[in-house]
Amino acid sequence: MLDLKFIRENPELVKQGVTNKNExxxxxxxxxxxxxxxxxxxxxxxxxxxxxxxxxEVQQLKRAGExxxxxxxxxxxxxxEIKALDDExxxxxxxxxxxxxxxxxxxxxxxxxxxxxxxxxxxxxWLPEGFSFEKPEYVVDHLEIGxxxxxxxxxxxxxxxxxxxxxxxxxxxxxxxxxxxxxxxxHLQNHGYTEIMPPLLxxxxxxxxxxxxxxxxxxxYHMEKDDLYAIPTAEVPITNLHRNEILNEExxxxxxxxxxxxxxxxxxxxxxxxxxxxxxxxxxxxxxxxFAKPETSYDELEALVADATDILKALNIPYxxxxxxxGDLSFSAAKCYDIETWSPAENKxxxxxxxxxxxxxxxxxxxxxxxxxxxxxxxxxxxxxxSGLATSRLMVSILENYQxxxxxxxxxxxxxxxxxxxxxx
RNA sequence: GGAGGGGUGGCAGAGUGGUUGAAUGCGGCGGUCUUGAAAACCGUUGAGUCUUGAUCGGCUCCGGGGGUUCGAAUCCCUCCCCCUCCGCCA
Numbered sequence: 001m002l003d004l005k006f007i008r009e010n011p012e013l014v015k016q017g018v019t020n021k022n023e024x025x026x027x028x029x030x031x032x033x034x035x036x037x038x039x040x041x042x043x044x045x046x047x048x049x050x051x052x053x054x055x056x057e058v059q060q061l062k063r064a065g066e067x068x069x070x071x072x073x074x075x076x077x078x079x080x081e082i083k084a085l086d087d088e089x090x091x092x093x094x095x096x097x098x099x100x101x102x103x104x105x106x107x108x109x110x111x112x113x114x115x116x117x118x119x120x121x122x123x124x125x126w127l128p129e130g131f132s133f134e135k136p137e138y139v140v141d142h143l144e145i146g147x148x149x150x151x152x153x154x155x156x157x158x159x160x161x162x163x164x165x166x167x168x169x170x171x172x173x174x175x176x177x178x179x180x181x182x183x184x185x186x187h188l189q190n191h192g193y194t195e196i197m198p199p200l201l202x203x204x205x206x207x208x209x210x211x212x213x214x215x216x217x218x219x220x221y222h223m224e225k226d227d228l229y230a231i232p233t234a235e236v237p238i239t240n241l242h243r244n245e246i247l248n249e250e251x252x253x254x255x256x257x258x259x260x261x262x263x264x265x266x267x268x269x270x271x272x273x274x275x276x277x278x279x280x281x282x283x284x285x286x287x288x289x290x291f292a293k294p295e296t297s298y299d300e301l302e303a304l305v306a307d308a309t310d311i312l313k314a315l316n317i318p319y320x321x322x323x324x325x326x327g328d329l330s331f332s333a334a335k336c337y338d339i340e341t342w343s344p345a346e347n348k349x350x351x352x353x354x355x356x357x358x359x360x361x362x363x364x365x366x367x368x369x370x371x372x373x374x375x376x377x378x379x380x381x382x383x384x385x386x387s388g389l390a391t392s393r394l395m396v397s398i399l400e401n402y403q404x405x406x407x408x409x410x411x412x413x414x415x416x417x418x419x420x421x422x423x424x425x
Numbered sequence: 426g427g428a429g430g431g432g433u434g435g436c437a438g439a440g441u442g443g444u445u446g447a448a449u450g451c452g453g454c455g456g457u458c459u460u461g462a463a464a465a466c467c468g469u470u471g472a473g474u475c476u477u478g479a480u481c482g483g484c485u486c487c488g489g490g491g492g493u494u495c496g497a498a499u500c501c502c503u504c505c506c507c508c509u510c511c512g513c514c515a
Binding site: 048069 | 495
């Protein structure tokens with residue numbers, strides 16, 4: 001959520017940012033409603049001040065044993081007027097909140113202006129020694145090798161749940177689990193994160209807090225009976241851990257890291273990159289979340305990207321980093337880097353991680369603050385998160401980049417102590 | 426699913442319908458004392474919002490919503506959440 005006062009004082013800036021993000025510009029509508037609201041607010045508050053004063057007088061008169069009927073009768077009508085105005089204000093307030101909840105975060109000034117993913121900028125690239133974009137003859141895509149080695153079973157997954165629900169089998173399941181454990185341990189031991197294992201079902205307040213609601217409602221699984229949502233990312237429960245809390249400045253930066261399964265309906269994206277792991281309804285992800293002081297949040301963002309790419313380097317997987325342009329930024333993000341890994345079989349880069357700074361956008365929605373040591377006043381924290389990383393996309397990279405001419409998969413060295421085997425097939 | 430108890434400031438915990446934004450304790454901050462620290466003592470310490478250039482000031486907030494009243498943390502209705510016990514189950 002943007003600060004209403006900020007919108008009021010910088011309408012042109014907000015309009016520009018919203019337009020650059022390809023979102024609807026409702027600034028004038030918001031300012032109009034806001035103006036009406038403030039006028040009525042001032043009126044009702046003046047009436048309330050009058051009422052409060054009169055109530056004191058009634059008390060004093062009664063104590064003195066005098067008659068207060070005149071005031072009481074007068075205040076009766078004032079109270080009615082207050083009630084009517086309050087009703088009106090509630091409606092206006094709801095309208096304003098609704099309008100504000102649809103306003104996206106503004107892009108940071110360092111974000112390139114652009115319309116779509118074609119305008120993203122490649123800001124870094126890392127290739128293992130001896131790597132070539134030339135695909136070896138024998139390399140087949142992850143679906144084919146996974147089926148052949150009997151480690152992935154999408155067909156039975158479809159029988160159980162529908163398409164997009166993968167089944168991992170045998171060494172495939174073990175490899176997946178190894179990846180998760182390896183990444184978690186890496187972040188805990190080398191990057192100073194604290195592990196969190198959160199609920200996978202959360203309430204609507206949590207979804208609003210991180211900005212999934214209202215915009216992404218159609219993309220989430222919703223349990224109607226209990227009004228709970230299946231999390232699309234661990235970002236939701238982990239960021240909301242501190243919803244409605246005031247943190248101590250000394251505690252910052254708070255760094256959490258957690259593994260969860262993630263659930264996405266992916267409504268409207270059928271047929272688009274939908275083969276095998278490229279787009280699934282359920283997948284595994286290790287997520288990193290930070291609560292930072294405003295002045296350090298952009299440094300923390302760079303560190304977050306480094307934390308994620310450390311893993312790819314250790315696994316020897318080619319990757320590149322994209323700085324997303326304004327048009328490709330998500331609703332809540334002020335700045336975002338995508339990390340993409342190379343898929344030889346698809347002959348393209350696949351997104352394996354997204355690292356974002358939300359500045360105070362989520363914090364304002366979720367009311368996450370810290371007490372400024374100097375001013376002693378609470379201020380909104382900056383929240384950040386990044387995948388570290390999504391295993392399904394990593395699995396594609398491993399199954400393709402570690403394929404041998406014999407049709408086997410070499411287990412990346414760092415994962416071996418977790419898998420207990422060196423080769424699949 | 427059944428029965429009961431409870432939701433008050435960072436925490437614990439009082440609160441007769443009328444200077445209660447809220448006693449008290451702890452914690453935090455500042456100070457006295459001390460070589461320094463602890464202890465002790467003194468003082469101080471909620472958030473949001475409107476108005477203003479900034480103060481001053483106004484208003485709101487005792488789980489959420491509604492009601493009664495001139496006036497509600499306090500009375501009534503309703504919803505939510507938490508805890509304990511019983512039942513069922515992993």
